[in-house]
Amino acid sequence: MKLIKLTAISAAVLASSAALAAEPVIVVDGNEAVVYEAEPVAVAYQAQPGYAYNADAGVVRNTTGAVVGGTKTFFQTVTHPAAISAEVGTLGYGANIGWALNDKTELQAGWAGGDVADLFGGDFDVNDINYDVDSDFSNPYLGVQLRPMANWFTMGAGIIVPDNDIDVTANAEGTFFKIDGIQYNAAQTGTLSGTVEHRNKLAPYATIGFRPNITNNFGLFGELGAAYLGKTDATVRSSNPNADVNFTNAQGQPDSIKGSAVAEKAQAQLEDKDYLEWMPIVKVGATYRF
Incomplete structure (x- = not known):
C-alpha cells in the first residue's frame, strides 16, 4: 500500500x-x-540575434570588434565588406568598399580619378585669362561615414592622398593676353601652357549627404563637401620664350618684354588663385549592400 x-x-x-x-x-x-x-x-530557447539591424540605415553587417577581435575576426571582416559603391564626381570616377561597425558608423576605403576636366566644363578663369584644362586625377582615400540619426542622413570625414595632374593652356582674348591689367600681344607671346600641382600630399575632407535604400540590397547616395589641398605650384611656359612681346605699360608708354616673362606673370597668377586650395566634393553613386 x-x-x-x-x-x-x-x-x-x-x-x-x-x-x-x-x-x-x-x-x-x-x-x-x-x-x-x-x-x-x-x-x-530560440537564440535571438545579437544585433537587430535597422533596414532604413542600410547597414547589414555588424563588424564590431573587427580591429580588436583578433586576427581571424579582422581577416573575415576585411574579406567580407558590408557594402561596395560606385561613384562619379569632382574627384573623378571610382569606387569604395565599406565595413560597418554598427548601424551608425561605417569605415570606407576608395579611389576616384581619371580625366574629370569635363565635369568642370573643361576650362576655368584666372583673373582675365581663360584656361583650357586637361586633367588626370588619382585620389585614393580613407574615411568614416557616420549616420548620426541612424537613417539616410550621413556625415563623412577622412583623408585623401591626391596625385592629380592638371594641364592648362591659356586662351587669348582676341589678339592679346591680359595679365594684371596689361595687354600683351598674343601672336608674339605664342602659346602659354603649363601645369598646376597641389602641394599637400595628404588632404583632409568633410562631407554631408544622403544614402537612402531602394531595396534590401541596393541604394543610392549623394554627397557635398570639400577637401583642403593647399597652395599650388604652377609652371607656365611660352612657345616663344625669346620673342619680344609688345605692350603698353601703366604710364601709357609702349614697351616690350620677352615671351618667357609673360609666362612668368601668368604663372604667378595661377599660384595666387586661392580657390584652387579647396577642391569641392560633389558626387553621386549607387551602393550594393551584402
Missing part, C-alpha cells in the same frame, strides 16, 4: 514540476515526512 502511495505521489510531482520549477515538495505519509526535490524541466 505504501509503495502504491509513493508511486502515485511521484507521478503527481512530475506532472506539476513545470509549474513548481525547482521548489521542493513535502509529502507526509503517516508519521513520516518525505521531501521530494523537483527536477528542473529542460526548456529549449
Whole structure:
C-alpha cells in the first residue's frame, strides 16, 4: 500500500514540476515526512540575434570588434565588406568598399580619378585669362561615414592622398593676353601652357549627404563637401620664350618684354588663385549592400 502511495505521489510531482520549477515538495505519509526535490524541466530557447539591424540605415553587417577581435575576426571582416559603391564626381570616377561597425558608423576605403576636366566644363578663369584644362586625377582615400540619426542622413570625414595632374593652356582674348591689367600681344607671346600641382600630399575632407535604400540590397547616395589641398605650384611656359612681346605699360608708354616673362606673370597668377586650395566634393553613386 505504501509503495502504491509513493508511486502515485511521484507521478503527481512530475506532472506539476513545470509549474513548481525547482521548489521542493513535502509529502507526509503517516508519521513520516518525505521531501521530494523537483527536477528542473529542460526548456529549449530560440537564440535571438545579437544585433537587430535597422533596414532604413542600410547597414547589414555588424563588424564590431573587427580591429580588436583578433586576427581571424579582422581577416573575415576585411574579406567580407558590408557594402561596395560606385561613384562619379569632382574627384573623378571610382569606387569604395565599406565595413560597418554598427548601424551608425561605417569605415570606407576608395579611389576616384581619371580625366574629370569635363565635369568642370573643361576650362576655368584666372583673373582675365581663360584656361583650357586637361586633367588626370588619382585620389585614393580613407574615411568614416557616420549616420548620426541612424537613417539616410550621413556625415563623412577622412583623408585623401591626391596625385592629380592638371594641364592648362591659356586662351587669348582676341589678339592679346591680359595679365594684371596689361595687354600683351598674343601672336608674339605664342602659346602659354603649363601645369598646376597641389602641394599637400595628404588632404583632409568633410562631407554631408544622403544614402537612402531602394531595396534590401541596393541604394543610392549623394554627397557635398570639400577637401583642403593647399597652395599650388604652377609652371607656365611660352612657345616663344625669346620673342619680344609688345605692350603698353601703366604710364601709357609702349614697351616690350620677352615671351618667357609673360609666362612668368601668368604663372604667378595661377599660384595666387586661392580657390584652387579647396577642391569641392560633389558626387553621386549607387551602393550594393551584402
